[in-house]
Structure formats: structure tokens, C-alpha cells
Amino acid sequence: MSDSQNSTSEGSSVVCDGKNPIDQSPRVANLEKAIFSVADRLNPFIDFARPYVDGLENLPRDGRFLLVGNHTVVGSMAETLMIPYVVHRELGVRVRGLADKAMTKMPGPLADVFEAAGAVVGTPANGAALMAAGETVLVFPGGGREMPKFKGEKYQLNWEGRSGFARLAIAHGYPIVPAASVGGDDIFHGTIERDGMLGRASQLVGRQLFGRSDVSIPLMRGLGPTLIPDPNRLYLRFGQPISTTPTGGSASAWEACVKEQTRCALEDELASLQRLRRTDPYRNLNPVAWNRALRSPQPMR
Structure with missing residues (x-):
């Protein structure tokens, strides 16, 4: 999933020219019901794996917020799935992820599955439509380029030239919630x-x-x-919401300020989670240490 970007969407049922991303075909609506029915039944299995999750109290209860996360090497198996799962379990909302324009090239059935799970091609128009409807939105500003990691680049953000998420949140009065994920870069x-x-x-x-x-x-x-x-345990933390309400000055300066606040907050949470992980005897999923695993301060509901 990526920051908002200009893209076309020909040949895809995920989003088409002129289609509101809020609208769903009956086929996609039925798929959505099936996906979330299965997700609800996964709760005992997720709990058994004991991902470490904290900061649930920082999620605005009305669902109107923008989650901004970091991509890891195994993003599709870690943060891309776990963040929407945890937020849905906590608030009962479907998280709408702004995805790379490569989704427009997916075959129809696969595109339907992604759309049913909440994914939308990350164009400014789609992001604006989702926020106008009060949806919970997720974005990874680094996009796919943040996933390949060279030596020494674990948990580093790659947001150069990406500030569309801040502009979008400001325009719609959406607070930003940093969503830090640790574990995926160590697999x-x-x-x-x-x-x-x-x-x-x-x-x-x-x-x-x-x-x-x-x-x-x-x-x-x-x-x-x-x-x-x-094998590495997943650690996920939701930071305190960042207000996007302008405080004066030019629009471009405020956009840059919100982007920088978000980047700094996410980097701080990533560093904090890595320090916490070093004290966790279960960090490598060693079954002998299962009973001594660090407990999340607030169990998921």
C-alpha cells in the first residue's frame, strides 16, 4: 500500500474511472461478508500466536482517522494484514488501505478480493472520497520501495517526495495515528x-x-x-493521534509540518518497540518462552 498518487485504473474492478470507492457491486459485498466472517473466527489463533499490540486507546472511537504505517520486508504478511485486523477487532470498522496503482493490473477475481478486504487504489480522488464518507484509512507513504531492505536499513522510512497523505488528512480534518510495526524486517x-x-x-x-x-x-x-x-514475533503500536487542524501560516508549510510530525512520531515508536523487543524472551517465537512473553498492556477485545 502506498501514499496517494496519480494513477489510472483501466481494466480493474477495484476502482474505475468515475467510480466512487464507497460503492460496491453485490459480488464484492458478498466477498466482504465472507472475509470478515473468517477474520472474526481467527481471533483464538491470533491470540495463541501472541502478537504484541499496544496503543489501542489511541484509536479515535468514531473511526475517522488516518493510519500511517511503515512497510517491512514481509509487509504483505505482517503490517498490511495485522493493522486492519487489529483495528477491525477493536472498533468493528473496515480499514480502507490506499494501495499501489499496480492493483489496477490485477485480474478481476483477485481485484475483487482486495476491494472486499478494503483496498483502494491510492489516488487523491479515492482518498478524498473515503474521508468524505468518514471511513478509516490506512497508508504506507514509503509504498513498495520501502520493502526491499539493504544491510543496515531495517525499520528506516523512505518517504522522499511523499506528503500526499498529510495534504489529504489536513483537507478533511482527519487526525493521523502512527502505526509502528516491528518484527517483519527481522524475518x-x-x-x-x-x-x-x-x-x-x-x-x-x-x-x-x-x-x-x-x-x-x-x-x-x-x-x-x-x-x-x-521466526520473529510481531510488535504493533498505535501512537497518539496527531492533529492536522491548521495553526496558521501557509498551506504548504503546514503540510510539511504535519508530514514531519508524523515521521518523527513513527520513528520514535519504532525505536521504542525495538528496545522493548530486546527484553522479550519470546521475541524469536521460542515455544519454551511462550509463558514468559511480554504481555500487551491492553488485551485485544
Whole structure:
């Protein structure tokens, strides 16, 4: 999922030209009911895995807020799924994620599933329509370029040139809730540096394959020298809401200020979670330490 961006949407049932993202076909509506029915039944299994979650009290009860998160190496399996799941479990709302325009190229059935789960192509128009309807919105300003991590880049934000989320939140009076996720960047580990010879070569390969200068394919390892995923517990924290109500000055200056406040708050939460994780005997999902795992301050409802 990515920051709001200009994109087209031909050939996709996720969003089409002139289609309001609030509208749903009967097919997608039925899929949504099925998805959330299954999600509600997953609660005991999620609890058994014991993800660490705190800051639930910071989620505005009316559902009108913008979640801003960090992408990790395994984002599709960690924060992209867990943040909407936790918010839905806490507030009973469906989180609408602003996704990369690559969703417009998905085949119809797969696009329907993503739409039913809440995903919407991240255009400014779609984001505005969701906020006008009072929906809960999720965005990862770093987008897909934040997921490939070189050596030494764990939990670093890559928001260069991305401030559309702040502009959107300001325009609709949406508070911003930082959503920090730790664990996903430790399942696979970068083995080469971005500025080294191999790092530059991997970036060139990424440009050739995807046609984008901000996408790379760094060499990584998992458990030891293998590609077996290194098991790590997921840690998720929702920070205090950041007000986007203008306090004076130019619109561009306030947009930059809100973006910077959000970035600093998210980085602080990421650093805090990493410190907390170092004291957790269950951080590597060792079953022997299951009973001694750090407990979330507020159990999920």
C-alpha cells in the first residue's frame, strides 16, 4: 500500500474511472461478508500466536482517522494484514488501505478480493472520497520501495517526495495515528549495502524488471545462511493521534509540518518497540518462552 498518487485504473474492478470507492457491486459485498466472517473466527489463533499490540486507546472511537504505517520486508504478511485486523477487532470498522496503482493490473477475481478486504487504489480522488464518507484509512507513504531492505536499513522510512497523505488528512480534518510495526524486517536480513557494487547492480536489475528507479532486489538471507524465514514475533503500536487542524501560516508549510510530525512520531515508536523487543524472551517465537512473553498492556477485545 502506498501514499496517494496519480494513477489510472483501466481494466480493474477495484476502482474505475468515475467510480466512487464507497460503492460496491453485490459480488464484492458478498466477498466482504465472507472475509470478515473468517477474520472474526481467527481471533483464538491470533491470540495463541501472541502478537504484541499496544496503543489501542489511541484509536479515535468514531473511526475517522488516518493510519500511517511503515512497510517491512514481509509487509504483505505482517503490517498490511495485522493493522486492519487489529483495528477491525477493536472498533468493528473496515480499514480502507490506499494501495499501489499496480492493483489496477490485477485480474478481476483477485481485484475483487482486495476491494472486499478494503483496498483502494491510492489516488487523491479515492482518498478524498473515503474521508468524505468518514471511513478509516490506512497508508504506507514509503509504498513498495520501502520493502526491499539493504544491510543496515531495517525499520528506516523512505518517504522522499511523499506528503500526499498529510495534504489529504489536513483537507478533511482527519487526525493521523502512527502505526509502528516491528518484527517483519527481522524475518529476512539484507546482506549487501545499497551503495556497494552489488547493491547498485541489484537496483539496476530492479529498474529493468519493474521499470521504476525506486525498486530494487537486494540479496537477503533468513535463518542463518539459508532462505528459511527467521521466526520473529510481531510488535504493533498505535501512537497518539496527531492533529492536522491548521495553526496558521501557509498551506504548504503546514503540510510539511504535519508530514514531519508524523515521521518523527513513527520513528520514535519504532525505536521504542525495538528496545522493548530486546527484553522479550519470546521475541524469536521460542515455544519454551511462550509463558514468559511480554504481555500487551491492553488485551485485544
